[in-house]
């Protein structure tokens with residue numbers, strides 16, 4: 555193989571590896587989309603109520619408040635506290651899509667992990683964490 559052909563072979567091989575790695579990374583990120591549940595909830599002022607027994611079936615619930623632009627990812631944590639993240643991209647406020655192991659913005663490709671930390675920009679700040687409180691048999695989320 556002459557040096558010019560060898561250089562082109564290496565260049566083409568590296569491009570193919572890069573495309574393959576990016577594809578595998580996206581597939582991993584999008585895997586298990588179907589396991590995320592969505593619960594439709596009414597808004598009461600700036601509060602959303604979610605029944606606590608909803609978390610008996612799955613610790614992660616995506617709450618979709620009626621007439622509200624964004625969904626909320628709510629998790630029951632091992633210490634029996636709750637974590638609520640507003641699924642609004644911190645780059646330019648696009649609604650996010652749950653992926654099963656994080657959240658994806660379809661506008662410019664930002665990715666967030668399940669805790670709301672930025673995994674990939676252009677977003678640079680953590681998802682907004684909403685205040686929650688337990689009231690008898692419901693979780694109240696303040697939006």
Ligand code: FES
Pocket residue numbers: 643644645646647648659660661662663664675676677
């Ligand atoms: S609006 Fe989400 S990455 Fe730009």
